[in-house]
Amino acid sequence: MSFTIAEIAQHINGKIVGDPNYIICGVGTLSSATSTQLSFLSNNKYKKFLSESKAGVIIVGEGLANSVNTNAIEVANPYVAYAKAATFICVDEKQLAKIHHTAWIDDSASIGANVSIGPNVSIAENVTIANNVRIAAGTVIEHDVSIAESSDVRANVTICYGSKIGAHVLIHPGVVIGADGFGIANDNGRWIKVPQLGSVVISDYVEIGANTTIDRGAIDDTFIAEGVKLDNQIQIAHNVKIGKHTVIAGCVGIAGSTTIGENCAVGGGSGVAGHLDIADGVQLMGMSMVTKSIRTSGVYSSGIPSEPSHTWQRNIARYRQLDKLFDRVKALEVTEKPQS
Amino acid sequence: MSFTIAEIAQHINGKIVGDPNYIICGVGTLSSATSTQLSFLSNNKYKKFLSESKAGVIIVGEGLANSVNTNAIEVANPYVAYAKAATFICVDEKQLAKIHHTAWIDDSASIGANVSIGPNVSIAENVTIANNVRIAAGTVIEHDVSIAESSDVRANVTICYGSKIGAHVLIHPGVVIGADGFGIANDNGRWIKVPQLGSVVISDYVEIGANTTIDRGAIDDTFIAEGVKLDNQIQIAHNVKIGKHTVIAGCVGIAGSTTIGENCAVGGGSGVAGHLDIADGVQLMGMSMVTKSIRTSGVYSSGIPSEPSHTWQRNIARYRQLDKLFDRVKALEVTEKPQS
Amino acid sequence: MSFTIAEIAQHINGKIVGDPNYIICGVGTLSSATSTQLSFLSNNKYKKFLSESKAGVIIVGEGLANSVNTNAIEVANPYVAYAKAATFICVDEKQLAKIHHTAWIDDSASIGANVSIGPNVSIAENVTIANNVRIAAGTVIEHDVSIAESSDVRANVTICYGSKIGAHVLIHPGVVIGADGFGIANDNGRWIKVPQLGSVVISDYVEIGANTTIDRGAIDDTFIAEGVKLDNQIQIAHNVKIGKHTVIAGCVGIAGSTTIGENCAVGGGSGVAGHLDIADGVQLMGMSMVTKSIRTSGVYSSGIPSEPSHTWQRNIARYRQLDKLFDRVKALEVTEKPQS
Incomplete structure (x- = not known):
């Protein structure tokens, strides 16, 4: 389905920076989107892809439209806005109701x-x-x-x-x-x-x-x-x-x-x-x-994340000697005390 | 299905304390059971619910009937007895055998x-x-x-x-x-x-x-x-x-x-x-x-149970320094020895 | 299906030590194979079963045929050769193509x-x-x-x-x-x-x-x-x-x-x-x-393998005291230093 940026912005309650009459007919990631697709930035890890994106429009957080080289829609929560826009553009809820003869x-x-x-x-x-x-x-x-x-x-x-x-x-x-x-x-x-x-x-x-x-x-x-x-x-x-x-x-x-x-x-x-x-x-x-x-x-949290197997084996061995280590430290402390 | 307490007690080989002719037609937990339902106590954690239970009869361990304010059946193993009683009361094994025409x-x-x-x-x-x-x-x-x-x-x-x-x-x-x-x-x-x-x-x-x-x-x-x-x-x-x-x-x-x-x-x-x-x-x-x-x-057993993430991170960091800690304790022990 | 050892050896590019005309019609493990079955040794842990095996032929690594008391086929990679031989002997790929009427x-x-x-x-x-x-x-x-x-x-x-x-x-x-x-x-x-x-x-x-x-x-x-x-x-x-x-x-x-x-x-x-x-x-x-x-x-790798629950509990307790242990060792080191 095809929609203007104005229609999409209205659906997600966003502020258009660019051409409201531009036509969008799909979605893509910042790096894969084409000029007729909408994209979004919600994870700052991907901000570096913003300026190079070929998307037709990009949903961004408030104040970020000026980092975009194409049309932008500014919203408070870009991921939520993307979810709603993508549903609006791409999901056709009208299916033919049918009871299959093999049921x-x-x-x-x-x-x-x-x-x-x-x-x-x-x-x-x-x-x-x-x-x-x-x-x-x-x-x-x-x-x-x-x-x-x-x-x-x-x-x-x-x-x-x-x-x-x-x-x-x-x-x-x-x-x-x-x-x-x-x-x-x-x-x-x-x-x-x-x-x-x-x-x-x-x-x-x-x-x-x-x-x-x-x-x-x-x-x-x-x-x-x-x-x-x-x-x-x-x-x-x-x-x-x-x-x-x-x-x-x-x-x-x-x-x-x-x-x-x-x-x-x-x-x-x-x-x-x-x-x-x-x-x-x-x-x-x-x-x-x-x-x-x-x-x-x-x-x-729990668990100890993975590590190279040779250090893993050494750490486990040390872990299993902990009880003895506590005893050794205790012994040192006892020796220490009379000296002070 | 409905059964008397006498019928149920006979099925599970239990000793009735109360009315053998009382009618039971279902099961419930100690806190949810109604006056026509059977309940049981097998985990002492739930003993506090015993006196308040509105169950019609409660299966309990030997010697516990006097803690019950309703009918009781005493048995050696209340959980096994409950399993058998619930199967007896609630499970209807007789189903119509049928080969479905779509099979x-x-x-x-x-x-x-x-x-x-x-x-x-x-x-x-x-x-x-x-x-x-x-x-x-x-x-x-x-x-x-x-x-x-x-x-x-x-x-x-x-x-x-x-x-x-x-x-x-x-x-x-x-x-x-x-x-x-x-x-x-x-x-x-x-x-x-x-x-x-x-x-x-x-x-x-x-x-x-x-x-x-x-x-x-x-x-x-x-x-x-x-x-x-x-x-x-x-x-x-x-x-x-x-x-x-x-x-x-x-x-x-x-x-x-x-x-x-x-x-x-x-x-x-x-x-x-x-x-x-x-x-x-x-x-x-x-x-x-x-x-x-x-x-x-x-x-x-194995594994280290979960803890708040900030202490988890600190403990993991310490775990990964264990090898060095053993070296440090060793060094202290070596220094110690000549002194004694 | 039945094959001679020669046919199997040719299929897996192996060297026969024994009777090339011997007939094989199935596979088995070293300990379970009968005299009409092929077996293999790829894990040295099972080498002890080699001499006692009643298999009709055994696929082994190069130079190992003399440890076998029956026919042998020597190959570079016995597990790969077994996979190919077992597929050759036991898997009949020709099935009748059929579209079921209930599909x-x-x-x-x-x-x-x-x-x-x-x-x-x-x-x-x-x-x-x-x-x-x-x-x-x-x-x-x-x-x-x-x-x-x-x-x-x-x-x-x-x-x-x-x-x-x-x-x-x-x-x-x-x-x-x-x-x-x-x-x-x-x-x-x-x-x-x-x-x-x-x-x-x-x-x-x-x-x-x-x-x-x-x-x-x-x-x-x-x-x-x-x-x-x-x-x-x-x-x-x-x-x-x-x-x-x-x-x-x-x-x-x-x-x-x-x-x-x-x-x-x-x-x-x-x-x-x-x-x-x-x-x-x-x-x-x-x-x-x-x-x-x-x-x-x-x-x-990660994780700490299982151990008896009483030592597991003790080790976890020690693990959770690690931060304090580091402090104690630090304190000992500080006390130590002025003495040297």
């Missing part, structure tokens, strides 16, 4: 208006699908699931029985929602199954990345609050609760019954043990290992 | 009695499915797979050719069993494929969590012994062997040809390198990094 | 010659599938995807719209290619979606393990170069670029916009932060935590 939909299911259902989908007994929902090919919706309006369930997803999905939720391929939690009890050396009788509640505006898994609760429900964004390959165990507007990067595992607060950010590869409470506003850096509750907002 | 089953496949096969399932050549097996929607069973009686394969699972699945096995959505192991050989700078000619054998009473992957063997088979319980998002590489009644929590990776003993417990996020032997009865705490065989049962 | 293929899709398409596959608008491609059951190919010749897409895979798959690519079950990258912008406390407008390009001879995910680019494409081999459960974020002939083991996460060089090897469970550059020829040991670019080829 199987049980007669007891309730399907809203303007719903799209892809090939080889299966929708079981007593499912409720609200208006404007899309369900892509190969996805399985088990019995008694409800999906609220305008949610978008991509291909090969599994939503297990009884799960409740909010509105404007986006679920990527391969996601599994509502599989049994890992509940086992040791009965004289054999593990017996603890039935997983709770469900999963996904609130509005949640996004769930590819191949992420969210288990159903043991008794009560697993709960994901409004606006939570989950990346790929995440494991959310039974009875976890995640607060509003928290974001979790890829490959994270959250063990059972742990509560993560609101507005948290969990770095990729982190692991949070079970039955913990993480306060609102906690930021965990990548690969954090969390074994205790965190009661105060702030930034937390 | 594709090759003519050469052998399908037992009372088998359920869901929508859009595909079952290829020479597959053998025993009595009372259930296969849910979207699942793919490749040629020459066998599945023994009463196993339950949930939605969108892939079981690759030749895999052997035991009886009473439960496989959650998104699981992949029998994909090629990661076998490559470097032929003058290019990696060529080493054909993966073994298979996967899953023994009886194994449970496999959502999106877990178990690769086929390179020559011999990958083997999961009886009663093993695997959580979600686990990677089991080719030719791994896992001993009886071992449990593995989510997000664990076990590299190729490693053997894990019987009755082990592997914490979430752990990684075990290839070609190792882990003894029976080993417990690995969460996020363990195992690079050598473990010959003795016991509890093992 | 749905949009009329606008272009399907080459000798293509196999399995049950319940869906192939959307404007897809291009080249000659000799196989697509297994339950796989979803979204619109505008192209797959070049002789590629093999296994069951329950999702290839999202616009992805470009090269020739001779092997994609294992449960893989998701081209899901949205994790692009979000914080708009006054709420996260809004940054549209993911790039695509994914997978070059020739790439292998992708089960349940691995590769996200589409935000603006430019995510790129996997020729000959890259990825194991299971890997997460490749948006705009990552992976150089030729790099191999990545299971459970690795590579964050957004990071570039991995050519001929690298990334150990299982490693995590690489975003916006980094990893040089050609870098080897990361298992569970590496990479937070900075690596400019020089070589071997890198």
Whole structure:
């Protein structure tokens, strides 16, 4: 689609420095954009590319238009403005609603208006699908699931029985929602199954990345609050609760019954043990290992970053001798004292 | 379903303190259970909720009934008893066996009695499915797979050719069993494929969590012994062997040809390198990094738990100066000696 | 299939020590192979099994045939030779090309010659599938995807719209290619979606393990170069670029916009932060935590391997006292100096 810079600036509430009638029909990075594309600068690391960019217009922070050799739109938050502009220019929300003839939909299911259902989908007994929902090919919706309006369930997803999905939720391929939690009890050396009788509640505006898994609760429900964004390959165990507007990067595992607060950010590869409470506003850096509750907002880290293997081996050896080193220092201090 | 406390107590071999004719028709946690629900206390952390619970009956350890303000059932192991009671009260095993008309089953496949096969399932050549097996929607069973009686394969699972699945096995959505192991050989700078000619054998009473992957063997088979319980998002590489009644929590990776003993417990996020032997009865705490065989049962850990980022940075800096610190202490000791 | 040792030796360019007319019809490990099977020795750890092996022929390194009590084939690289011999003996590439009647293929899709398409596959608008491609059951190919010749897409895979798959690519079950990258912008406390407008390009001879995910680019494409081999459960974020002939083991996460060089090897469970550059020829040991670019080829490690939990706790306590220990040593040094 094509838009004038004036139309785009109005959409993102920005100030034009340049030609408002210039036509834009796509987006690009500062270094790849062509003269009909919009670009943006939000990370100062890339400021060096600003003057050389061949983009038709560049979204920049306030006061930066004079560093741009093409048209500019100044805004308070260039990344947010770019997100809105790119959606405006490039995303065509109007798709033909269509129920594919190879989909199987049980007669007891309730399907809203303007719903799209892809090939080889299966929708079981007593499912409720609200208006404007899309369900892509190969996805399985088990019995008694409800999906609220305008949610978008991509291909090969599994939503297990009884799960409740909010509105404007986006679920990527391969996601599994509502599989049994890992509940086992040791009965004289054999593990017996603890039935997983709770469900999963996904609130509005949640996004769930590819191949992420969210288990159903043991008794009560697993709960994901409004606006939570989950990346790929995440494991959310039974009875976890995640607060509003928290974001979790890829490959994270959250063990059972742990509560993560609101507005948290969990770095990729982190692991949070079970039955913990993480306060609102906690930021965990990548690969954090969390074994205790965190009661105060702030930034937390763990792990020792990689180094050349020969120094790594030496440092580990030293680490393992620490206890003896403390003894040696103690001995020196003891020897020292009588002298003073 | 509804049961008297007497019926439940008989099923779990417990001692009733209260009204044996009281009717129960569900389960709840100590804090959420209503007067028609059963609850339990197995973790003393929750003992404070005991007296306030509105549950109709509470399963407790021996001698604890007098702390309960409602009916109680005393047992030796409350968590095991709860698992059995909840299964008794809440799980209806009787499902209508049905082969869905959208499933594709090759003519050469052998399908037992009372088998359920869901929508859009595909079952290829020479597959053998025993009595009372259930296969849910979207699942793919490749040629020459066998599945023994009463196993339950949930939605969108892939079981690759030749895999052997035991009886009473439960496989959650998104699981992949029998994909090629990661076998490559470097032929003058290019990696060529080493054909993966073994298979996967899953023994009886194994449970496999959502999106877990178990690769086929390179020559011999990958083997999961009886009663093993695997959580979600686990990677089991080719030719791994896992001993009886071992449990593995989510997000664990076990590299190729490693053997894990019987009755082990592997914490979430752990990684075990290839070609190792882990003894029976080993417990690995969460996020363990195992690079050598473990010959003795016991509890093992690794990693340094998260801390505020400013102390984390300082501690890492100190860690990297350890070698020099050892030199400094050595120098002090040398200076010290002549004085004594 | 059956072959003489002479035929096999010719295929792998090896030197026969023994009977060239001996018949072989399978492969086995040194300890499991029977008299009609071929085996090999590439890891000296297994040399002790050489003399006792009952294999019909053993592939060994140059000069080792005299340690073998059966027929031998000497080669420069036994593992590469085994890979080629096992493929020659055991892999029958000739499969009947067949388009299954339950597959749905949009009329606008272009399907080459000798293509196999399995049950319940869906192939959307404007897809291009080249000659000799196989697509297994339950796989979803979204619109505008192209797959070049002789590629093999296994069951329950999702290839999202616009992805470009090269020739001779092997994609294992449960893989998701081209899901949205994790692009979000914080708009006054709420996260809004940054549209993911790039695509994914997978070059020739790439292998992708089960349940691995590769996200589409935000603006430019995510790129996997020729000959890259990825194991299971890997997460490749948006705009990552992976150089030729790099191999990545299971459970690795590579964050957004990071570039991995050519001929690298990334150990299982490693995590690489975003916006980094990893040089050609870098080897990361298992569970590496990479937070900075690596400019020089070589071997890198991180993490402290597991140990018995009681020494682990003691070592961590000491680690956390390091800052004070440095102060104590400093104090000793200061006391020392005036004395000298």
